Amino acid sequence: MQDQAVADVTHKDMANAIRALAMDAVQKANSGHPGMPMGMADVATVLFTQFLKFDAAHPEWPDRDRFVLSAGHGSMLLYALLYLTGYPDMDIGEIERFRQLGARTAGHPEYGHAPGIETTTGPLGQGIGNAVGMALAERLQNAHYGDDIVSHFTYCLAGDGCLMEGISQEAISFAGHLKLGRLIVLFDDNQISIDGSTDLAVSDDQLQRFGASGWHTAAVDGHDAEAVALAIENARNVTDQPSIIACRTVIGYGAPNKQGTSSTHGSPLGDEEIAGAREALGWPHPPFVVPDEILAVWREAGQRNRAAFDRWTEAAGKLDADERTHLVDPVDTKVAAAISEAVAGIKADFAAEGAKLATRQSSQKVLERLVPVVPGLVGGSADLTGSVGTLTKQHGIVKTGDFSGNYIHYGVREHAMGAAMNGMALHGGIVPYSGTFLVFSDYCRPAIRLSALMEQRVVYVMTHDSIGLGEDGPTHQPVEQLAALRAIPNLNVMRPADSVECAECWDIALKSKSSPAIMTLTRQGLPLLRTAPTNENLCAKGAYVLIEPDGARDVTLLATGSEVSLAVEAAKLLGGEGVNAAVVSMPCWELFEAQEPAYKDAVLGSAPRVGVEAAVEFGWQEWLGPKGAFVGMRGFGASAPAGELYKHFGITPEAVAAAARELIV
């Protein structure tokens, strides 16, 4: 390649490289979304060549700017950028294998598939929530590590679809409240949705809406590179407000007949239209070929922050070794040991005190011990702080302009809370947990699913986990949420039976680096069952024998959470009649599932089984066996004091004993 040729490469050439790769990859896959990458190619080129702080050779640089493609269907934009700037693992072969089995270039960006993919997106609006979490994580880490170590921007590309989803409002409102000035949203204002013009369904003045939440706003022609650059520069200079730049673009820019229409959104353009686009764009090169001189300029952009990276490396080298580790991995071996010690201590205290506590209270006591030993442990709640026990005396509150704390008032925004926690976990250095009522897991379920899919350590504290919630009634009483959450792959749904189990479940949750956890906790007080002290984490196997009768089992009672104590009572009743009942506590089905068959068989036993849970039976059949019985809910709950509800719905020791008797006869 010649230097002159390189010097002649224009912004337009570089943006067209993205457009061509996008339309050609979608065409070859015969599936995908060319419209957004072609429309946003100019904006992305400006961002990646002039502003985004990254080094393609060091994609894990902790202080890199984060780029979140919230409009994940435009995945080819990201893949093209990663290829062009020279990220590892993203060669042209991957671009050609777009959307094929085993390719890194999945239909939507999948976290973990390739360096540079900061988060999994596609479900609309999630990326905005992730970006808010990342921008918040940056400020939290900055408060701890200072400007030399943590000081970066978070950019988020979002479309009309993202902005129509309710989660976007929660995220926008939350970010505006916290004045996350290093968050910049690039809005692909193409005025086209899948059904056609956005006029069909939306008339919002988006900038006014963002302005109402305290954002800095700007609007530019998204194909005017200089205007885009100026707008980004201005946004970066506004440090006390998050920024949105509405980039007016033409979807499918360059496609002679289809540009500006919804037909470019989610389908290949077709060979003829692509030929026309090549002509219109002035891109005569064959599919998947980017001329050397253009690629060279892109690759150069991929290394343009090398000096900054080197400076950062030097600064980071001066950090204490533990601090350096915790910058990205808060739970290293040393911290894991400290967690074990703290948990052992509180277990011993719980056993010694023998107090009747709601598990939401036990959880708070456990957190009281854990907050000081886990760096980056950041709590919060969706406006139910007092109810869910997520705040301890060890916490400082995160406030607008003061990010030295470690507790977040997320507001009544469960969905953005989940998405922000995902972003914080993805950012690195943070172990986020936060709470609401279990029934409202439904409000953040898409975010929970993404925690699981992305294998992120995010802990959802979900209290008031049954009809034990009482008077608030069926709208607030979960009956199907346990089943619905257990159905999600790679999610540890934990339902501790008492204080000791609660401590053990926290131990598991914090050490599970690749799985999120749901801590389902009671509103009502529960007796201490685990009175015999042990350092072993009995919950780690998911289920274990809590009571083994003298003599062969006549029946095995399986229960979780608040119903384990009912099973224990039932076992006593049965024991009084000479019936040998074992009690098995099953705090985490997923972990039990993963045990060896021999262990599972031993725990479950061969006697008839009765399942007890104040929830629907759905899913329990796996454990009950052919002759099993179930004591639980048959439908929605009701409004009344909790004790009355347990009686009303027949979830009592007497009912469990009766069910057992029927099986034995």
Place this chain on the structure above:
Amino acid sequence: MQDQAVADVTHKDMANAIRALAMDAVQKANSGHPGMPMGMADVATVLFTQFLKFDAAHPEWPDRDRFVLSAGHGSMLLYALLYLTGYPDMDIGEIERFRQLGARTAGHPEYGHAPGIETTTGPLGQGIGNAVGMALAERLQNAHYGDDIVSHFTYCLAGDGCLMEGISQEAISFAGHLKLGRLIVLFDDNQISIDGSTDLAVSDDQLQRFGASGWHTAAVDGHDAEAVALAIENARNVTDQPSIIACRTVIGYGAPNKQGTSSTHGSPLGDEEIAGAREALGWPHPPFVVPDEILAVWREAGQRNRAAFDRWTEAAGKLDADERTHLVDPVDTKVAAAISEAVAGIKADFAAEGAKLATRQSSQKVLERLVPVVPGLVGGSADLTGSVGTLTKQHGIVKTGDFSGNYIHYGVREHAMGAAMNGMALHGGIVPYSGTFLVFSDYCRPAIRLSALMEQRVVYVMTHDSIGLGEDGPTHQPVEQLAALRAIPNLNVMRPADSVECAECWDIALKSKSSPAIMTLTRQGLPLLRTAPTNENLCAKGAYVLIEPDGARDVTLLATGSEVSLAVEAAKLLGGEGVNAAVVSMPCWELFEAQEPAYKDAVLGSAPRVGVEAAVEFGWQEWLGPKGAFVGMRGFGASAPAGELYKHFGITPEAVAAAARELIV
């Protein structure tokens, strides 16, 4: 009582009656939320005595104004109003039994518990979505019936919590787009949330935000009755924009020490504080006693629209009898018969044509026949119209200012779509259905749950129901959603195996007045399996034997939807080896569950069973028996063409046959 005493009753007396009932009922229950009713008592008094068109003696008046208490935790406000205005079934005893088992006065308003409770609220933000649906239903019915029959307002009382939830933005944006001028939101602007001052978590300029979506906005002192009345009057006069009135109130108004603080939000005030409030408010009367003269004025207000009701009754009397029925009940006996006929016709056509169709296509063809015969059948989609097949040639599009159509572009707003459909169904006269991808059922799950809890006929069309979606990948491929939906009580989750089953499922969904339905449909084409024509609705029993082998069964293959054809292929493979395999199609587990044991036993048989579904196994154990096998998904999907994914994940006729062989050996 004396006329003079009645004449002396002031606005303040009337509002205080609400306050006293609220604080006393919460105190007696020792549970509940006094703050909101006490804060909004003035606004509610103005609304119910001067504006709300209702007649307490005729709570089912179809043209009544709708009042939605979106801030459902303030349920005592509603119960007090119903009691004071003289609604049936709401005597003082019910108020005294607040939050007790069997009372009509549940912790949150429960639809069906008493006349005047227009919807179940409590999960925040849902009521705003319901109200938007009701206001839309009003316009749709108005376009058909005219002003004399349908012409009413919808009022919605919402708090900070409602406005923080993302669903509120979707609903606000949608209502603003459609210019629903007869929707008036009364915002309880008390600046207090559960965690404390709203300053902790939110800084939005709410009126600017609503303004950005085209709403008329106003702000008033919520304790100034005249100002409130003027603002409501103004809002009513703005007919081409929905309106929000921010009512600045003091939460717990009247409680001398606690008012204006979060401590009044969700706990009893305590005897001492209540005594102080009595004094401060000038309400010396004992708990649950409303002086006759004050009650008389309230009761008078409850009948003040009697003349309007009589005029309406006269006008409605002139309607054609069918039209009169369909105003509230679109699927009467006659229409049910027409549905049966249309379904029989399309089933015969499907059988005759024998085409390979995706069930989303079959569904569209079925709708093509149903739209003309079901009055009030209103379709829509969350910006996936072309993909989900919800629009037919029979539809007209509902547009801003033109409500003569019957198809709605909901935008990318799944959650508000669900809540609006609930509102439309609750309003009466509308059978709403609408579509998105099955994986996005997670985005509207709280609304689906409320459809089920409220027993409303709402049909969710959920397509792309498995890895058969293909290249879009795991973010868009449902694997756990079928299980998660099946776990919800009173929800018919239907997964038809071919065109004929699809028609039968629609027949069931439209005739199920008290259950919502999920129609899960394929993206990919499916062969016709039900080639033998029958008028019987085989899906109505939830599961049935599709193929019974000659001779005793060696194995029974159980499958749903797109996997039934795989089971049929597997049965052929097995048959070639002399293995007798039955195939059972299970389009709706919930309906099958409800059958007599004898039927279920006959269908399931005593041979070993193999379950086949391109989803997680969770929940299948109920049907598989102790020695059963399952062929399906073990985790999340992947991005690739659908056919390759089925092979990759081992969901093939060969795999099913192999699983069967293993069971038999």
